[in-house]
Amino acid sequence: MKSTKFVLTEKEMPTSWYNVLADLPEPLPPLLHPGTQEPTILPPPLFPAALNEQEFSQQRYIEIPEEVQDIYKMYRPTHLHRAYRLEKALGTPAKIFYKYEGTSAAGSHKLNTAVAQAYYNKKEGVKRLTTETGAGQWGSALALGCRLFDLECQVYMVKVSYYQKPYRRILMETWGANIVPSPSPDTNIGRTILSQNSDSPGSLGIAISEAVEDAFNRDDTKYSLGSVLNHVLLHQTIVGQEAKKQMERADAYPDIIVGCIGGGSNFAGVFLPFIPDKLKGKKIRIIAVEPEACPSVTRGPYTWDYGDVAGMAPIVKMYTLGHTFIPPKIHAGGLRYHGMAPIICHLHRLGLVEAKAVHQVPVFKSAVEFARAEGIVPAPEPAHAIKVVFDEALACKESGESKTILLALSGHGHFDLQAYDEYLTGKLEDYEYPKEMVEEALSHLPKVMAEMK
Amino acid sequence: MKSTKFVLTEKEMPTSWYNVLADLPEPLPPLLHPGTQEPTILPPPLFPAALNEQEFSQQRYIEIPEEVQDIYKMYRPTHLHRAYRLEKALGTPAKIFYKYEGTSAAGSHKLNTAVAQAYYNKKEGVKRLTTETGAGQWGSALALGCRLFDLECQVYMVKVSYYQKPYRRILMETWGANIVPSPSPDTNIGRTILSQNSDSPGSLGIAISEAVEDAFNRDDTKYSLGSVLNHVLLHQTIVGQEAKKQMERADAYPDIIVGCIGGGSNFAGVFLPFIPDKLKGKKIRIIAVEPEACPSVTRGPYTWDYGDVAGMAPIVKMYTLGHTFIPPKIHAGGLRYHGMAPIICHLHRLGLVEAKAVHQVPVFKSAVEFARAEGIVPAPEPAHAIKVVFDEALACKESGESKTILLALSGHGHFDLQAYDEYLTGKLEDYEYPKEMVEEALSHLPKVMAEMK
Numbered sequence: 054m055k056s057t058k059f060v061l062t063e064k065e066m067p068t069s070w071y072n073v074l075a076d077l078p079e080p081l082p083p084l085l086h087p088g089t090q091e092p093t094i095l096p097p098p099l100f101p102a103a104l105n106e107q108e109f110s111q112q113r114y115i116e117i118p119e120e121v122q123d124i125y126k127m128y129r130p131t132h133l134h135r136a137y138r139l140e141k142a143l144g145t146p147a148k149i150f151y152k153y154e155g156t157s158a159a160g161s162h163k164l165n166t167a168v169a170q171a172y173y174n175k176k177e178g179v180k181r182l183t184t185e186t187g188a189g190q191w192g193s194a195l196a197l198g199c200r201l202f203d204l205e206c207q208v209y210m211v212k213v214s215y216y217q218k219p220y221r222r223i224l225m226e227t228w229g230a231n232i233v234p235s236p237s238p239d240t241n242i243g244r245t246i247l248s249q250n251s252d253s254p255g256s257l258g259i260a261i262s263e264a265v266e267d268a269f270n271r272d273d274t275k276y277s278l279g280s281v282l283n284h285v286l287l288h289q290t291i292v293g294q295e296a297k298k299q300m301e302r303a304d305a306y307p308d309i310i311v312g313c314i315g316g317g318s319n320f321a322g323v324f325l326p327f328i329p330d331k332l333k334g335k336k337i338r339i340i341a342v343e344p345e346a347c348p349s350v351t352r353g354p355y356t357w358d359y360g361d362v363a364g365m366a367p368i369v370k371m372y373t374l375g376h377t378f379i380p381p382k383i384h385a386g387g388l389r390y391h392g393m394a395p396i397i398c399h400l401h402r403l404g405l406v407e408a409k410a411v412h413q414v415p416v417f418k419s420a421v422e423f424a425r426a427e428g429i430v431p432a433p434e435p436a437h438a439i440k441v442v443f444d445e446a447l448a449c450k451e452s453g454e455s456k457t458i459l460l461a462l463s464g465h466g467h468f469d470l471q472a473y474d475e476y477l478t479g480k481l482e483d484y485e486y487p488k489e490m491v492e493e494a495l496s497h498l499p500k501v502m503a504e505m506k
Numbered sequence: 507m508k509s510t511k512f513v514l515t516e517k518e519m520p521t522s523w524y525n526v527l528a529d530l531p532e533p534l535p536p537l538l539h540p541g542t543q544e545p546t547i548l549p550p551p552l553f554p555a556a557l558n559e560q561e562f563s564q565q566r567y568i569e570i571p572e573e574v575q576d577i578y579k580m581y582r583p584t585h586l587h588r589a590y591r592l593e594k595a596l597g598t599p600a601k602i603f604y605k606y607e608g609t610s611a612a613g614s615h616k617l618n619t620a621v622a623q624a625y626y627n628k629k630e631g632v633k634r635l636t637t638e639t640g641a642g643q644w645g646s647a648l649a650l651g652c653r654l655f656d657l658e659c660q661v662y663m664v665k666v667s668y669y670q671k672p673y674r675r676i677l678m679e680t681w682g683a684n685i686v687p688s689p690s691p692d693t694n695i696g697r698t699i700l701s702q703n704s705d706s707p708g709s710l711g712i713a714i715s716e717a718v719e720d721a722f723n724r725d726d727t728k729y730s731l732g733s734v735l736n737h738v739l740l741h742q743t744i745v746g747q748e749a750k751k752q753m754e755r756a757d758a759y760p761d762i763i764v765g766c767i768g769g770g771s772n773f774a775g776v777f778l779p780f781i782p783d784k785l786k787g788k789k790i791r792i793i794a795v796e797p798e799a800c801p802s803v804t805r806g807p808y809t810w811d812y813g814d815v816a817g818m819a820p821i822v823k824m825y826t827l828g829h830t831f832i833p834p835k836i837h838a839g840g841l842r843y844h845g846m847a848p849i850i851c852h853l854h855r856l857g858l859v860e861a862k863a864v865h866q867v868p869v870f871k872s873a874v875e876f877a878r879a880e881g882i883v884p885a886p887e888p889a890h891a892i893k894v895v896f897d898e899a900l901a902c903k904e905s906g907e908s909k910t911i912l913l914a915l916s917g918h919g920h921f922d923l924q925a926y927d928e929y930l931t932g933k934l935e936d937y938e939y940p941k942e943m944v945e946e947a948l949s950h951l952p953k954v955m956a957e958m959k
Contacts, residue, residue: 158881223923428611
């Protein structure tokens with residue numbers, strides 16, 4: 054009988070992360086210090102030495118510590134699924150596979166790096182981690198990661214989400230994290246904003262600033278970021294390495310790999326382990342999908358910009374819509390970042406990764422069809438990738454080609470059902486590309502831009 | 507390195523359900539017709555012939571149809587986990603294993619029978635299934651089961667839950683089911699109740715009556731039940747058969763099996779495949795856990811009672827608190843049934859299964875400790891079983907014995923986080939055994955009781 058899932062045992066789980074920096078045809082541009090504009094490392098008061106080393110390592114494979122592997126084994130390897138029912142529903146000759154990360158307790162791929170970051174911080178004597186969260190997916194993962202290594206976890210949660218998404222907050226609290234609505238009276242930046250507007254709904258930018266300030270001010274505390282940086286993408290490569298083994302077991306190889314990009318870590322985790330094959334001449338299309346409302350790679354310039362809104366983080370070379378840009382309130386909260394992981398931007402510049410932007414209404418239409426065929430209700434973020442998988446599968450139907458498509462399905466939508474309700478009742482709306490707001494934000498790029506061109 | 511999970515491939519998935527009726531030392535008492543009080547089958551207008559046959563079959567193994575196996579493979583075999591971190595947290599020499607059913611798209615074991623029931627109905631030409639749901643776990647599973655076999659699904663959802671648990675409703679709607687708040691104006695019983703009280707919050711009893719009336723009135727429609735009946739327990743035995751294989755792989759055998767019981771299908775699914783060993787003299791304690799607020803097996807008489815509130819369903823011999831008993835509103839909605847699966851009651855009478863009742867505050871205390879050790883946030887129902895696993899593991903700590911405990915972890919609590927919030931903020935309360943309400947309800951047992959003693 055045909056196989057629906059490709060299952061790996063714990064013994065088959067990869068024991069190293071794959072570091073693409075070792076294989077890049079051209080080196081990645083440096084990080085610049087936000088003050089001096091000189092090449093810099095990650096701020097040591099915020100990040101442990103081991104993660105700083107990984108951020109710039111040129112070693113092709115980096116061993117996953119045994120303690121991290123032990124935690125990974127609580128939910129990994131995850132399954133690779135063949136979407137037979139979806140193929141039939143679409144009437145396509147394409148073969149569709151999906152690698153699903155929603156079965157971990159945190160419900161998404163984010164746990165892969167949360168566990169690793171908690172481990173390295175613990176090892177260097179850190180007692181407490183801070184972070185920010187909007188919709189709550191990253192905050193949940195770090196809350197669990199910290200719990201598993203007995204670290205305190207302080208999450209600054211955008212105030213409007215704190216009140217609108219109580220389930221995400223409760224999940225983090227169940228794992229023992231301390232959740233504060235941001236802006237909070239606990240930091241200088243929070244107090245300043247509250248003194249200007251005591252009803253401020255908060256923003257991810259403010260929450261980042263609070264989490265960073267908190268970590269700077271306490272010796273026992275460091276800061277943790279859930280995407281964008283090289284070491285975060287590195288930790289996610291366990292996903293793609295598993296998928297590669299599982300595709301082999303399915304006697305298949307992807308012609309097309311599709312994933313969504315917000316900060317870029319989920320998709321990079323899936324496709325990076327295929328990059329060496331592509332560099333050796335293997336024909337694989339790697340399609341990164343972003344929202345029309347926040348289309349950094351498809352519409353933004355490739356330039357130097359701050360990683361955060363307040364301009365406290367290093368300056369990085371990336372596709373950006375401007376660090377002061379606040380994207381429209383699409384449901385895919387994880388895709389509302391102004392920039393993009395430098396590694397993904399660099400690979401796009403090198404012609405190894407392509408990008409597409411899609412609107413949320415057709416995204417949810419595809420997500421509902423996916424759920425009705427495959428059961429799984431996807432999170433709004435990977436639903437963006439599903440839309441493009443549908444497009445490619447229907448193109449195969451047109452052309453008669455039987456291409457093999459691999460979808461990065463990063464997590465479930467159990468805490469995002471309000472968005473499904475809006476779609477099902479016809480209330481969901483699209484947001485056009487906010488051209489003028491982006492132009493305004495791009496006028497605030499750091500001045501280093503001119504010098505570095 | 508030690509194994510944390512015991513993984514089966516699709517090829518290792520059991521291909522038959524195990525039917526304990528073939529092995530019972532004494533036969534199960536018959537079902538009685540609610541009108542004639544004569545032994546009866548399940549009402550044919552409500553149930554397809556194949557399920558009626560399974561209800562009374564004496565065949566030890568019943569083959570799982572290939573179409574059902576194909577759907578099972580979308581999420582099965584599920585993993586058996588060794589709870590190393592929990593053992594360490596409890597400081598117990600006990601070995602704790604748990605079989606986790608929360609990774610299916612529906613989030614619980616309920617999908618195992620929903621898929622089977624949808625298949626047999628479809629095969630006999632049924633176009634539409636009706637059911638009732640309270641908290642929504644069973645409704646979700648049937649919504650997905652119906653979608654996978656292209657059946658319409660009509661769910662009568664207790665009105666108070668319909669408005670208080672919108673996520674469960676949206677999940678069912680995402681899979682294409684039609685959800686109606688009950689009491690509804692669509693049935694005679696619904697209209698009658700609404701004419702008496704247009705603000706009626708509804709009850710599971712009313713919702714059952716509406717679903718049954720709907721199915722009786724339409725030739726293309728049958729009714730579907732998510733627990734209690736023999737065929738439902740049968741479909742769940744795939745869980746225990748997998749667990750048995752996985753325990754073998756772990757080189758272990760359970761001294762104690764613990765699960766929660768509401769209608770009884772989840773726990774029966776896990777322990778029934780171990781009954782033949784126990785009948786052959788193997789020493790296994792099988793502990794069924796129920797809430798103190800609805801303790802049918804620990805406090806109810808073993809007698810004849812209706813399966814439903816309206817007295818339209820067959821009369822069955824079981825432990826019951828009276829079919830008119832409405833239990834206090836504990837968070838474990840799935841454990842609020844007045845009776846219990848006849849198979850479980852019979853095995854309890856025969857001394858093969860024991861029962862314990864627990865309060866919800868210590869239940870949630872255990873559930874939070876479990877989540878902090880193992881990551882998974884359990885549904886309130888299996889959290890009851892977790893409490894007793896803790897008790898047994900701590901007894902081992904006391905005695906120094908290294909017993910092997912198998913926990914039936916039937917699903918996740920993603921849609922039950924409000925209950926966790928109440929626990930974490932000290933607002934959760936216990937309900938004492940409602941003795942007087944039970945005594946009142948027991949005065950309404952059907953009169954057959956006397957004759958059949």
